[in-house]
Amino acid sequence: MLLKVCHLYPDLLNLYGDRGNVMAFVRRCRWRGIGVEVVAVDLGDEVDFREMDFLFLGGGSDREQGLMARDLVRRRECLREAIEDGLVVLAICGGYQLLGRYYRSADGRTIPGLDLLDFYTEAGASRLIGNVAVEVVIEGERVKVTGFENHAGRTYLGRIAPFGRVLAGHGNNGRDGTEGARYKNVFCSYLHGPLLPKNPRLTDHLISLALRRRGLPAELTPLDDGLEAAASEVMLRRLLGPGKA
Structure with missing residues (x-):
């Protein structure tokens, strides 16, 4: 049993320790005896996304997003086919924005996205910063996840579901109560932290x-997540108040 993890642009898209998401995914696999191969893909490298099992895109600045967007254009159709085939994708912040229609910067420049998901992003006059609590649905169960956001972009969803509902914090745009986006096995979010180490249920x-x-058994051996659960409870109490964690 071997899962192939694709880490796109690890040196350029790594704001706020986002590579910790890959580390958490890999570690929780290996603790269960699931083999993992990590493939780092940089500008100009060749990759067939259809051969991958998990793809991670982290956050970056406007300049870095412009570089990524130009490189990703030539990969668009391969990535689209893999997504439609069920590739598991986690895209955070700048990586999230790249999957949409476009990002319009504060100086009016439009960075075309891959237009794989129906949303767009425009820079706001201020940054949305702070700890966040979001209610998401995982296999029919409502689960509270936590993270940290720091973004100027305001993302507006079209005909696509959000990743979750904001309980505390700003989310996509600070107005409509949505956070991130979800399509098939694609999960997009503004939550750094990094997101997966803080939320083992989501990682699993x-x-x-x-x-x-891949047609493999998907029931996972339970792990001791007591420390993560305690940390999450502290943050949820701080954000939501006693009794609402």
């Missing part, structure tokens, strides 16, 4: 989806 869900796509 992504692992299960990757296994299921």
Whole structure:
């Protein structure tokens, strides 16, 4: 049993320790005896996304997003086919924005996105910063996840579901109560932290989806997540108040 993890542009898209998401995915696989191969893909490298099981895109500045967008254009159709085939994707902040229609910067420049998902992003006059709590649905169960956001972009969803509902913090745009986006096995979010180490239930869900796509047993051996649960409870109490964690 071997899962292939694609880490796109690890040196350019790594704001706020986003590579920790790959580390958490890999570690929780290996603790269960699931083999993992990590493939780092940089500008100009060749990759067939259809051969991958988990793809991670982290956050970056406007300049870095422009570089990524130009490089990703030639990969668009291969990535689209893999997404439609159920590739598990986690895209954070700048990586999230690149999957949409476009990003319009504060100086009016429009950075075309891959137009794989129906949303667009425009820079706001101020940054949306702070700890966040979001309610997401994982296999029919409502689960609270936590993270940290720091973004000037305001993302507006079209005909696509959000990743979750904002309980505390700003989310996509600070107005409509949505956070991130969700399509098939693609999960997009503004939550750094990094997101997966803080939220093992979500990490395990992504692992299960990757296994299921390959026709492998998706039921995972339970791990001791007591420390993560305690940390999450402290943050939820701080954000939501006693009794609402």
